[in-house]
Amino acid sequence: MLILKKSDIVPSEITPREVYDDRREFIKAAGFGLVAGAAIGAGFIPKNAQAAAPRQKISGYIKTPYGSDEKPTSYEDVTTYNNYYEFGTSKSDPAIESQLFKPRPWTISIEGQVKRAKTLTIDELMKIAPLEERIYRMRCVEAWSMVIPWIGLPMAQLIKWAEPTGNAKYVEFISASDTQTMTGVRLPVLDWPYVEGLRLDEAMNQLTILAVGLYGEVLPNQNGAPMRLVTPWKYGFKGAKAIVKIRFTETMPKTAWMKAGPSEYGFYANVNPAVDHPRWSQATERRIGGGLFTPRIKTQMFNGYADQVGQMYAGLDLHKNF
Amino acid sequence: MPSKQHITWMKVGIFIAGLYPLLRLIFLGVTDHLTANPIEFVERSTGTWALVILMVTLSMTPIKLLTGIAWPIQFRRMMGLFMFFYACLHIVTYAWLDHSLVWVDIVKDIYKHPYVLVGFSAFVLSIPLAITSNKAMIKRLKGNWKKLHQAVYAIAILGVLHYWWLVKKDLTEPILFALVLAILLGTRIYYNYCKSIHNGQNVNMKVETIS
Numbered sequence: 001m002l003i004l005k006k007s008d009i010v011p012s013e014i015t016p017r018e019v020y021d022d023r024r025e026f027i028k029a030a031g032f033g034l035v036a037g038a039a040i041g042a043g044f045i046p047k048n049a050q051a052a053a054p055r056q057k058i059s060g061y062i063k064t065p066y067g068s069d070e071k072p073t074s075y076e077d078v079t080t081y082n083n084y085y086e087f088g089t090s091k092s093d094p095a096i097e098s099q100l101f102k103p104r105p106w107t108i109s110i111e112g113q114v115k116r117a118k119t120l121t122i123d124e125l126m127k128i129a130p131l132e133e134r135i136y137r138m139r140c141v142e143a144w145s146m147v148i149p150w151i152g153l154p155m156a157q158l159i160k161w162a163e164p165t166g167n168a169k170y171v172e173f174i175s176a177s178d179t180q181t182m183t184g185v186r187l188p189v190l191d192w193p194y195v196e197g198l199r200l201d202e203a204m205n206q207l208t209i210l211a212v213g214l215y216g217e218v219l220p221n222q223n224g225a226p227m228r229l230v231t232p233w234k235y236g237f238k239g240a241k242a243i244v245k246i247r248f249t250e251t252m253p254k255t256a257w258m259k260a261g262p263s264e265y266g267f268y269a270n271v272n273p274a275v276d277h278p279r280w281s282q283a284t285e286r287r288i289g290g291g292l293f294t295p296r297i298k299t300q301m302f303n304g305y306a307d308q309v310g311q312m313y314a315g316l317d318l319h320k321n322f
Numbered sequence: 323m324p325s326k327q328h329i330t331w332m333k334v335g336i337f338i339a340g341l342y343p344l345l346r347l348i349f350l351g352v353t354d355h356l357t358a359n360p361i362e363f364v365e366r367s368t369g370t371w372a373l374v375i376l377m378v379t380l381s382m383t384p385i386k387l388l389t390g391i392a393w394p395i396q397f398r399r400m401m402g403l404f405m406f407f408y409a410c411l412h413i414v415t416y417a418w419l420d421h422s423l424v425w426v427d428i429v430k431d432i433y434k435h436p437y438v439l440v441g442f443s444a445f446v447l448s449i450p451l452a453i454t455s456n457k458a459m460i461k462r463l464k465g466n467w468k469k470l471h472q473a474v475y476a477i478a479i480l481g482v483l484h485y486w487w488l489v490k491k492d493l494t495e496p497i498l499f500a501l502v503l504a505i506l507l508g509t510r511i512y513y514n515y516c517k518s519i520h521n522g523q524n525v526n527m528k529v530e531t532i533s
Contacts, residue, residue, distance in 0.1 A: 076358075077358035080357075080358060081357065081358035081359060085491070085492075089491065089492035089494075091357070091358075091359075092357065141490075142490065144359055144362070189491055189492050190491065260491060261491075276434070279435060279436070279437060279487060279488070280435055280437075280488075281427075281430075281431060281434070281435070283427075284427075286359065286361065286362070286420075288358045288359055289358070291360065292351070292356075292360050292361060292364070292419055293419065295422045296420075296421075296422070
């Protein structure tokens with residue numbers, strides 16, 4: 001179909017932008033409007049088969065050993081199977097509905113208990129420290145998982161840069177909530193804007209990154225462009241997308257999912273096969289990319305990152321602090 | 323009322339329509355379009371279709387009550403069996419594809435999680451209905467057949483509850499099913515109520531004065 005294959009030359013680099021856009025519009029209108037439209041209407045092609053946006057490479061990031069033994073989930077699956085309620089509650093919605101979203105120009109406000117409270121552009125923020133590639137497992141609270149080669153800024157670097165005061169105990173992440181471009185925000189599915197939070201030590205953990213890319217390319221809109229949080233030992237919903245504010249606070253932030261279902265979603269949301277979601281089991285997971293007969297795999301404590309994060313929770317009752 | 327021949331053709335048409343969800347899944351499977359999570363897709367699809375067909379099945383009586391058109395009731399049993407067919411595919415997907423027939427896990431899942439329990443109960447309840455959905459059984463069970471098949475109301479309520487409880491946050495679709503079911507059951511309750519107060523009177527006459 002119209003999916004652009006991964007290549008070194010991105011079409012937008014050769015063709016003038018306006019011409020390229022017009023051409024895309026034309027192809028879209030003619031190509032899928034007529035042919036695929038009918039097929040989609042009849043239900044023979046799922047809507048997610050047509051996500052295509054210009055792709056841009058990121059240059060000059062550091063490769064790291066994180067996850068080098070893992071087999072990444074396909075780019076196609078990573079970018080068409082998304083939970084991003086700001087663009088709709090179906091997994092195929094974000095890839096389609098986020099096409100008009102503009103991740104640039106973008107500013108992020110660093111505020112609260114920090115010496116350097118400041119609003120940065122996304123490009124300034126990306127220059128605070130070298131970007132790193134981190135191949136991480138991602139475990140969704142819905143019991144499926146992926147392996148994603150992220151590119152991001154270690155959160156600890158941003159924290160060092162911002163210089164939190166002694167009062168800073170938590171970090172709150174606030175996502176964009178623009179009713180113009182984010183169709184899902186028009187419905188009160190969650191208490192918008194999306195809010196997530198970490199304890200300061202969790203935010204400082206070596207695993208925590210602010211991702212700006214995946215698969216060597218600029219982060220696609222449906223994955224949280226221009227910048228989203230990645231904490232691989234926690235359930236995927238902790239990964240706030242399209243972050244506009246990072247606030248250092250004294251008190252524990254009230255996250256969007258805690259507000260939506262306090263008995264089902266806790267502040268920590270650490271991956272834990274021994275603590276079930278009240279409505280479904282967390283003991284096993286389905287790795288995305290398998291076929292109809294691929295069995296589930298066992299979920300690991302802290303999603304397999306116990307060595308790096310376990311010590312932060314010593315003495316904490318993980319059944320209560322889920 | 324359509325002729326007997328027309329009814330036969332309509333039954334053929336409904337049979338083919340009833341196969342659409344299955345053919346669609348096969349087509350999507352063959353063309354590799356079952357999304358990134360094919361098992362979940364098949365599980366959701368068969369479950370949704372079972373519910374949709376159940377709602378259609380349950381709307382034959384309200385159609386008769388509201389319009390006086392009674393002949394579509396002849397299609398009801400076939401539709402009910404299609405609902406059971408997709409419920410079977412749903413259960414097979416759940417037990418085999420999703421849980422690799424690991425019975426310990428499946429049993430645990432059923433008793434530990436209310437949404438699984440109500441869904442499973444709905445399926446179990448529908449088994450005797452499917453078994454007795456033939457002319458011989460109707461004759462044999464006589465008046466009891468109707469009583470037995472009233473279990474379909476419980477199946478429908480459990481089915482909608484199953485969907486309601488499994489949804490993570492966006493309740494739009496479960497609410498739609500619940501609304502449809504409320505209208506379908508409400509119509510029946512309303513007419514039964516009218517019948518009980520105007521005992522002996524023609525219920526259809528009563529409707530005309532109201533509408």
